[in-house]
Amino acid sequence: MKNGTREFEGFQHNIVFNNVSFAYAGASEESLRKIRLTLPKGQTLALVGASGAGKTTLADLLPRFYEPSRGEISIDGEDLRSFDVRSLRRAMGIVSQEAFLFNDTIGNNVAYARPDATEDEVIDALKRATAYEFIMKMPKGLDTPIGDRGVLLSGGQRQRLAIARALLKNAEILVLDEATSALDTASERLVQEAIDELSRDRTTLVIAHRLSTIQNADQIAVMKQGEVVELGTHKQLLALEGYYSHLYSLQFSNQGPEKDTKHSSKDPLVTTLMRRLGKADQEAEKKRIYQETLVSTSHAIRDRLNSMLGSLSMILDDLADNPEEEQELLMESHESATDLLHLLEHLERHHY
Numbered sequence: 001m002k003n004g005t006r007e008f009e010g011f012q013h014n015i016v017f018n019n020v021s022f023a024y025a026g027a028s029e030e031s032l033r034k035i036r037l038t039l040p041k042g043q044t045l046a047l048v049g050a051s052g053a054g055k056t057t058l059a060d061l062l063p064r065f066y067e068p069s070r071g072e073i074s075i076d077g078e079d080l081r082s083f084d085v086r087s088l089r090r091a092m093g094i095v096s097q098e099a100f101l102f103n104d105t106i107g108n109n110v111a112y113a114r115p116d117a118t119e120d121e122v123i124d125a126l127k128r129a130t131a132y133e134f135i136m137k138m139p140k141g142l143d144t145p146i147g148d149r150g151v152l153l154s155g156g157q158r159q160r161l162a163i164a165r166a167l168l169k170n171a172e173i174l175v176l177d178e179a180t181s182a183l184d185t186a187s188e189r190l191v192q193e194a195i196d197e198l199s200r201d202r203t204t205l206v207i208a209h210r211l212s213t214i215q216n217a218d219q220i221a222v223m224k225q226g227e228v229v230e231l232g233t234h235k236q237l238l239a240l241e242g243y244y245s246h247l248y249s250l251q252f253s254n255q256g257p258e259k260d261t262k263h264s265s266k267d268p269l270v271t272t273l274m275r276r277l278g279k280a281d282q283e284a285e286k287k288r289i290y291q292e293t294l295v296s297t298s299h300a301i302r303d304r305l306n307s308m309l310g311s312l313s314m315i316l317d318d319l320a321d322n323p324e325e326e327q328e329l330l331m332e333s334h335e336s337a338t339d340l341l342h343l344l345e346h347l348e349r350h351h352y
Contacts, residue, residue, distance in 0.1 A: 001067055004080075008087040010172055011076045015039040015062070015203065019071035022057060030069065031057045032226045039219075044204040046214035048247065049223035055207045058223070059175050062205060063089050093171030095195075097178045099162030101150035106135055107142035109150070109161055113169035121168060128197050129164035131157065154313045163198050174199060176206040211248055220244065301340060308336035 015038070022032040032054045039045045047055040060066055061073060064085050073080040080088070093113075101109050110125060111117050122142065126132040134157060138144040150158040166174065176195065195213075199206075208214040215234040222230035222237065222244045230237055230244050237244035315329050 001064070002081065003085050004082040004088075006078070006082050006084060008075075008083040008091055010091065011041060013041060013076050015173075016074045016077075017058070017061075017071070018074060020058075020061065020068045020073060021070040022061065022066065023069050024066075030226060032068075034071070035228055037219075037221055037228065037231070039203060039205060041203050042201055043218040044199060044206060044214075044216075046217035046220045047205070047207045047223055048209075048211060048214065048220060048244065050247075052225075053223040054226040055223055056177055057226075059177055059205055059207055062173070062175060063092050063094065091171060092173045092175060093166035093169050093198075094175045095159070095162050095166055095177070095198075099150070099158050099165075101146060101153075101158060101161060103145070103148040105140075105143050105145055106138075106161065109146065110164045110168055113165040117168055122164075125164040125168040126161075128167050129160045130193050131160035131164050134160075155309075163195060167198055172203065174202050174204040174206075176204065178207050178209055222247075301344075305336070305340065308333045308340075 017035045017037040020032060020035040021030050023030040035058060037045065047058060049055055057066070061068060062080075064080060067081065075083075102112070107119070107122055110122050114121075119142070123132060126135060135141060135144070146152045146161075150161065153161070176199070206214060206217065214220060217234070219231060220234060220237055221228045222242075224243060230240060230242055232240070238248060312329075312333050315326055
């Protein structure tokens, strides 16, 4: 991959994906095909779709982790490949599902984004990332060691440190790759507040599985098998009653599930999956629906496991503010485990 010679010094108008296609080395098929998207400065473009749709691959092209096989990505009309890659990446902040943290102190992990930052600037970034309060409860505050990859912190705490790092960097372009997908409910709420603060007035490309986190995005690109199949705002896409509407209904359906003779669940995603599997009478139809819902089911299982583990981690780390909150976390863990059991048993009954 050749490095460009032009120093990236910011942009004024937009980022354009112009007929972009991409195939990994040795792959027989392209992972992305003829992507056409425009991300205006200061706006948020969300990428949604099932696992394997190409969302992360597309996002990885922006900081030039890979290069398009065909087409180009341009910033204010300049091909991305013309910019010096180091200067380009300095203008970007990336928060992924799993933040990389060093076996060092909290303060040094945040200041990694800007080694010349003052302690006051680090503290300000932590406050804006809703992380300062839990840090001040620790014996050594900013000087608290967090272990290899932040093992001494909960998932939500690690994510908030990653967001504080991005806030301190003050990056012009943000790439958020499912930054809340591995969190329990309580942590997700805090991390989403931090993300909202981070994204304000910045150009943001966000990958989301939980559609609740991107309903206010300026544009939502719906991806399926490497292509953009729908594009619009949340309301526009729901009105289409297409693929996005289908994904949304899986997560947020408010219709009551058909009565299961053995089980019921409070989780709307779980009950929707059960209803889809239980409503088909014909064998072929059951098999088709079963296959269609496997991807969504895997996400449901992962979400319930992450929720349960996150709640239990907060209890083990003594992060609950009071006995009532600890009891609430225990209840969330129990409900997540119950939903998992019900969903797995229901799938087994419809397995082919």
